Structures are given as C-alpha cells and as structure tokens.
Amino acid sequence: MLVLWIGALVLIVYITHWVYYWRNPRCNGKLPPGSMGFPLLGETLQFFSPNTTNDIPPFVKERMKRSICFFLNDNLLLLFCSFSIFLVLGCRYGPVFKTSIVGRPVIVSADPDLNHFVFLQEGQLFQSWYPDTFTEIFGRQNVGSLHGFMYKYLKNMVLNLFGPESLKKMLPEVERTACRRLQRWSNEETVELKEATASMIFDLTAKKLISYDQDNATQNLRENFVAFIQGLISFPLDIPGTAYHKCLQGRKNAMKMLKNLLNERRAMQGKSRNDFFDFVLEELQKEGTILTEAIALDLMFVLLFASFETTSLALTLAIKFLSDDPSVLKKLREEHEAILRNREDTDSGLTWKEYKSMTYTFQFINETVRLANIVPGIFRKALREIQFKGYTIPAGWAVMVCPPAVHLNPAKYQDPLTFNPSRWEGVEINGATKSFMAFGGGLRFCVGTDFTKVQMAVFLHCLVTKYRWEPIKGGNVFRSPGLQFPDGFHIRLMEKTRTA
Incomplete structure (x- = not known):
C-alpha cells in the first residue's frame, strides 16, 4: 500500500511539474502575458469558438484589454494547474499575448508595430508558418x-x-x-x-x-x-x-x-x-x-x-x-x-x-x-x-x-x-x-x-x-x-x- 501511495505521489509531482512548465514555458527573457490553456489542447477550443459579430474576434478582444488577473499568487496558480482545471477566463493581457493553439505556442499580435516588424523581417527573423493541420490541408509543398x-x-x-x-x-x-x-x-x-x-x-x-x-x-x-x-x-x-x-x-x-x-x-x-x-x-x-x-x-x-x-x-x-x-x-x-x-x-x-x-x-x-x-x-x-x-x-x-x-x-x-x-x-x-x-x-x-x-x-x-x-x-x-x-x-x- 505504501508503495502505491509513493507511486501516486510521484505521479502527482510529475504531472504537476509537467503542467506547471506547460503553463509557464521557459524563456531567457520575459514572455508576453497570457495563458497556455489546458496541456496539449491549449486554447484551441476558444480560438475556434464561433461568433456572429463583425468586431474583433472575442478570443482576441477579450485578451487585449489589460487587468490585474495575471498577478495571481504563484502557489495558487500551481495548485489549480496540478488538477488541470485552471483556465485564465476573462483575463486581459494587452495587444501582445501568448497562448497555445493546436498544440503549438503562439504569440498573438494586435500591435501595429510588431505586425509591421514581423512582415519587414520576413526571411530574416521570421518565416511563413502554419499549423501542421493547415499543412495537411494545403499540402506539405504548398x-x-x-x-x-x-x-x-x-x-x-x-x-x-x-x-x-x-x-x-x-x-x-x-x-x-x-x-x-x-x-x-x-x-x-x-x-x-x-x-x-x-x-x-x-x-x-x-x-x-x-x-x-x-x-x-x-x-x-x-x-x-x-x-x-x-x-x-x-x-x-x-x-x-x-x-x-x-x-x-x-x-x-x-x-x-x-x-x-x-x-x-x-x-x-x-x-x-x-x-x-x-x-x-x-x-x-x-x-x-x-x-x-x-x-x-x-x-x-x-x-x-x-x-x-x-x-x-x-x-x-x-x-x-x-x-x-x-x-x-x-x-x-x-x-x-x-x-x-x-x-x-x-x-x-x-x-x-x-x-x-x-x-x-x-x-x-x-x-x-x-x-x-x-x-x-x-x-x-x-x-x-x-x-x-x-x-x-x-x-x-x-x-x-x-x-x-x-x-x-x-x-x-x-x-x-x-x-x-x-x-x-x-x-x-x-x-x-x-x-x-x-x-x-x-x-x-x-x-x-x-x-x-x-x-x-x-x-x-x-x-x-x-x-x-x-x-x-x-x-x-x-x-x-x-x-x-x-x-x-x-x-x-x-x-x-x-x-x-
């Protein structure tokens, strides 16, 4: 029984550690604010969520406005992460934020300066890329x-x-x-x-x-x-x-x-x-x-x-x-x-x-x-x-x-x-x-x-x-x-x- 408890504890620690680093990717500097969503799934469901407005997509608009929600206590965040049920619903991050879509980490930019910079540096700092699912649709040599x-x-x-x-x-x-x-x-x-x-x-x-x-x-x-x-x-x-x-x-x-x-x-x-x-x-x-x-x-x-x-x-x-x-x-x-x-x-x-x-x-x-x-x-x-x-x-x-x-x-x-x-x-x-x-x-x-x-x-x-x-x-x-x-x-x- 003790072995089972130890094994369960190790598994919980491992999952907690894995989920924590999924939600807090390693970076040499400071990542933009944002949520990586559920492990593997990320915020894919929210990204594809339908809407009937001509306005900025709710997925982006809701995250563009700043608030203080990303100052949550790290220990509380880690606790929620360990049970894989925490989503940063309603959080606002500004015009540049991080997320995860179809299993890939993504920086979303609603910032005109960053957009211009990305296009200007095409072929040098950036190159065209689409998720693997899009590549499957349009062909790997499209x-x-x-x-x-x-x-x-x-x-x-x-x-x-x-x-x-x-x-x-x-x-x-x-x-x-x-x-x-x-x-x-x-x-x-x-x-x-x-x-x-x-x-x-x-x-x-x-x-x-x-x-x-x-x-x-x-x-x-x-x-x-x-x-x-x-x-x-x-x-x-x-x-x-x-x-x-x-x-x-x-x-x-x-x-x-x-x-x-x-x-x-x-x-x-x-x-x-x-x-x-x-x-x-x-x-x-x-x-x-x-x-x-x-x-x-x-x-x-x-x-x-x-x-x-x-x-x-x-x-x-x-x-x-x-x-x-x-x-x-x-x-x-x-x-x-x-x-x-x-x-x-x-x-x-x-x-x-x-x-x-x-x-x-x-x-x-x-x-x-x-x-x-x-x-x-x-x-x-x-x-x-x-x-x-x-x-x-x-x-x-x-x-x-x-x-x-x-x-x-x-x-x-x-x-x-x-x-x-x-x-x-x-x-x-x-x-x-x-x-x-x-x-x-x-x-x-x-x-x-x-x-x-x-x-x-x-x-x-x-x-x-x-x-x-x-x-x-x-x-x-x-x-x-x-x-x-x-x-x-x-x-x-x-x-x-x-x-x-």
Missing part, C-alpha cells in the same frame, strides 16, 4: 510552406499569369463572364449569392489555369473544393464524420483530379492551350529544373481555392453592404454610369483606362475587405530569439498577426464598425501598411490582389449599371474564426428598366 528562392520562383510563375499585363488581356473575358452570369441569374426566381459568385469565379480561374470547362468535363472538380471548404477552418479532428476529415477527403479527391488532368495534358504531346498547365509542363521538362510535379499540383490547388473562395466571400459581403446602404449604392452607380456616358460607343467593353478610373469603386473595395477580415490570422515563425518592447519571442514560436484587430482599431478608424468607403478618399494603398493588411504583407503580399480587385470592380460595374436587386433571406455573418454565410445570401435579381 507555396505558403516554401521559403527563399523556391518561394520567389513560384511567386514569379503566378505573377506571369495574374500580373498587370496579363490582367489587361483578361479584362474582356472577366466582363463577359460577369455579364453572362448576371443575365442567367436574372432569369431565376432567387440567387444564393455566395454560391453563385463562387461558381462564376472558379470557372473563370479554372479555365485560365488548366482550361477546365465544367460543361464538358466528366467530373465536377469544384464539388471537391466545396467539401474542402466546409472543414477548412474547423477543429482539427481527423475522424470520419467530422468536418476536418471531410476537408481532407475533398483535398485528396481534388488532387487526384488535378493529377489526372495534368497527365492528360502531358499525353497531348505539345498541343498548347496557353494556360498554366502549359507553363508547368514546359518548366518540368527543362534540364535542372527545381520544379517538381508535387509542388506544381499543390500550387494549382492553392491558386484554385484562394482565387474563388476569398473573392466570393468579399463580393457577397459587398452586395450586402450595398443593400443596407442606398447612399453608397447611389454613389457607386453614379461612377459607373458616368463611365458609360463618356464612351463613344456605350456597347463597347470596359477598357483598362476605365477600370483604373474607378476611384470610388476602389475605396468601396478597400472598405469591404477591411470589414470582411476574411483571413483572421497570418502566421509566421520566429527563426531566432527576438526582443520586442520588453518582451521575448523565443526561437521556434509562432507569431499570429491579427488583421481584424488592426482594421477595427478605433485609434486609426473612426467608428471602425461603420461601413464608410469615403474614409479612403485621398488614401493611396500600395501593398500593406501598419493599419491595412487585408491582402497580407511583406514579401508574401498576396500576388492575386490585382486579380481580386479586377474581378470585384468588373462585377460591380456590370451589376450596378444593368441590374437592381432585393434581398430575400440570409446574409447573416458567422465567424469560426473565418468569415462564413451559414444561411447564404439570397437575392432576387432584375434587369433595370429605363425608369428603374
């Missing part, structure tokens, strides 16, 4: 996990496809696609806008990337991405029936289809389609190439997903904002109708000059993506120990830059939750700034930013000059932690009449 020369090489490949010169040539096709879809939707009783715009953008992007035509395809490629999306930002539990498991299966099926399409193209023996697959095959055949088929397919997967999912979310939210604010709609419509009036031929297509003249439209897009906060966190990893404002960021720790905390900062944006495109009047946005990072920042500033803006601006042009609409149902925002429309956003679309 562009977000590659660094140095290989990343720059892939970035240049994408810019050849979606850079300004290519977009000038694509502009007529983007306009034709938007006009055709809007015409089709106007003949339907109702349209679920998120799904409809996602389908439109996916088909356009897939045609540009791999000459994929859904109408003539034997398999539906996008169906696999729908399954993928449903579990993308969910708790990472890979068990049949969970959203995360379905997500992984969606990726597996999509990758199989992409590989088959690439093999079919390879078998065509030089018949060019002038798309991304042609470029990939040309690169793969070069002597000494650093490109592999696995990297190319992972890149294709990421491009297809990123191009349609984020843009369709932004467009859906944009139409909701227009529906809720007639004065903004009136001003946007006036700008686009002026473009038509100034043409010699009103039936001619949009020109690049006309696109670049859409001053208020770009203000509208900036305001939409500021409030959309589609990406709730941008992850980097510290390559070595870093000192910042009296705190230490240990080597190997992740840093999560929090764009919503920047975009909804009342010190920078007056009434930050109010949709007001005019706040961008006279403001030039070239890349990311300390107060605007809707498209990332630093060396990894999103290479598809211009493509996104072209699609949004052209779609809005076709919509407001030729159609009117009325919301039918849905439009409720849900974040977990990414942006979603759980009930969709259903509208009735009608062609404008001369008196409309």
Whole structure:
C-alpha cells in the first residue's frame, strides 16, 4: 500500500511539474502575458469558438484589454494547474499575448508595430508558418510552406499569369463572364449569392489555369473544393464524420483530379492551350529544373481555392453592404454610369483606362475587405530569439498577426464598425501598411490582389449599371474564426428598366 501511495505521489509531482512548465514555458527573457490553456489542447477550443459579430474576434478582444488577473499568487496558480482545471477566463493581457493553439505556442499580435516588424523581417527573423493541420490541408509543398528562392520562383510563375499585363488581356473575358452570369441569374426566381459568385469565379480561374470547362468535363472538380471548404477552418479532428476529415477527403479527391488532368495534358504531346498547365509542363521538362510535379499540383490547388473562395466571400459581403446602404449604392452607380456616358460607343467593353478610373469603386473595395477580415490570422515563425518592447519571442514560436484587430482599431478608424468607403478618399494603398493588411504583407503580399480587385470592380460595374436587386433571406455573418454565410445570401435579381 505504501508503495502505491509513493507511486501516486510521484505521479502527482510529475504531472504537476509537467503542467506547471506547460503553463509557464521557459524563456531567457520575459514572455508576453497570457495563458497556455489546458496541456496539449491549449486554447484551441476558444480560438475556434464561433461568433456572429463583425468586431474583433472575442478570443482576441477579450485578451487585449489589460487587468490585474495575471498577478495571481504563484502557489495558487500551481495548485489549480496540478488538477488541470485552471483556465485564465476573462483575463486581459494587452495587444501582445501568448497562448497555445493546436498544440503549438503562439504569440498573438494586435500591435501595429510588431505586425509591421514581423512582415519587414520576413526571411530574416521570421518565416511563413502554419499549423501542421493547415499543412495537411494545403499540402506539405504548398507555396505558403516554401521559403527563399523556391518561394520567389513560384511567386514569379503566378505573377506571369495574374500580373498587370496579363490582367489587361483578361479584362474582356472577366466582363463577359460577369455579364453572362448576371443575365442567367436574372432569369431565376432567387440567387444564393455566395454560391453563385463562387461558381462564376472558379470557372473563370479554372479555365485560365488548366482550361477546365465544367460543361464538358466528366467530373465536377469544384464539388471537391466545396467539401474542402466546409472543414477548412474547423477543429482539427481527423475522424470520419467530422468536418476536418471531410476537408481532407475533398483535398485528396481534388488532387487526384488535378493529377489526372495534368497527365492528360502531358499525353497531348505539345498541343498548347496557353494556360498554366502549359507553363508547368514546359518548366518540368527543362534540364535542372527545381520544379517538381508535387509542388506544381499543390500550387494549382492553392491558386484554385484562394482565387474563388476569398473573392466570393468579399463580393457577397459587398452586395450586402450595398443593400443596407442606398447612399453608397447611389454613389457607386453614379461612377459607373458616368463611365458609360463618356464612351463613344456605350456597347463597347470596359477598357483598362476605365477600370483604373474607378476611384470610388476602389475605396468601396478597400472598405469591404477591411470589414470582411476574411483571413483572421497570418502566421509566421520566429527563426531566432527576438526582443520586442520588453518582451521575448523565443526561437521556434509562432507569431499570429491579427488583421481584424488592426482594421477595427478605433485609434486609426473612426467608428471602425461603420461601413464608410469615403474614409479612403485621398488614401493611396500600395501593398500593406501598419493599419491595412487585408491582402497580407511583406514579401508574401498576396500576388492575386490585382486579380481580386479586377474581378470585384468588373462585377460591380456590370451589376450596378444593368441590374437592381432585393434581398430575400440570409446574409447573416458567422465567424469560426473565418468569415462564413451559414444561411447564404439570397437575392432576387432584375434587369433595370429605363425608369428603374
């Protein structure tokens, strides 16, 4: 019996010691305040907790405000830790705090200076990093996990496809696609806008990337991405029936289809389609190439997903904002109708000059993506120990830059939750700034930013000059932690009449 008691005591001491060091990581300096949550689980559940607000995620907002709760007596804290039941609920730590998400220690930053520093030191003190669960989803050789020369090489490949010169040539096709879809939707009783715009953008992007035509395809490629999306930002539990498991299966099926399409193209023996697959095959055949088929397919997967999912979310939210604010709609419509009036031929297509003249439209897009906060966190990893404002960021720790905390900062944006495109009047946005990072920042500033803006601006042009609409149902925002429309956003679309 004594041996059992001694064994139990040793076990308790061991667990207590382990839990204590889990909650109090060793550091050469001073870690930011914060809680590491439960051992192994950390604060993952709180991070993924859903909310229905456009405000800063509660997980971050609740921890940003300072209080005295982290001055708890160490002995009391150790006692709670030993029973693994203590969570620092309601504690406030300021704009920089530590936590643990999906088993990894993370420094969360809502500090503009630290965010800017992280992006500025990309490739030197920090490098791109995402949790292992994200890597499983996007592929271990996806562009977000590659660094140095290989990343720059892939970035240049994408810019050849979606850079300004290519977009000038694509502009007529983007306009034709938007006009055709809007015409089709106007003949339907109702349209679920998120799904409809996602389908439109996916088909356009897939045609540009791999000459994929859904109408003539034997398999539906996008169906696999729908399954993928449903579990993308969910708790990472890979068990049949969970959203995360379905997500992984969606990726597996999509990758199989992409590989088959690439093999079919390879078998065509030089018949060019002038798309991304042609470029990939040309690169793969070069002597000494650093490109592999696995990297190319992972890149294709990421491009297809990123191009349609984020843009369709932004467009859906944009139409909701227009529906809720007639004065903004009136001003946007006036700008686009002026473009038509100034043409010699009103039936001619949009020109690049006309696109670049859409001053208020770009203000509208900036305001939409500021409030959309589609990406709730941008992850980097510290390559070595870093000192910042009296705190230490240990080597190997992740840093999560929090764009919503920047975009909804009342010190920078007056009434930050109010949709007001005019706040961008006279403001030039070239890349990311300390107060605007809707498209990332630093060396990894999103290479598809211009493509996104072209699609949004052209779609809005076709919509407001030729159609009117009325919301039918849905439009409720849900974040977990990414942006979603759980009930969709259903509208009735009608062609404008001369008196409309």
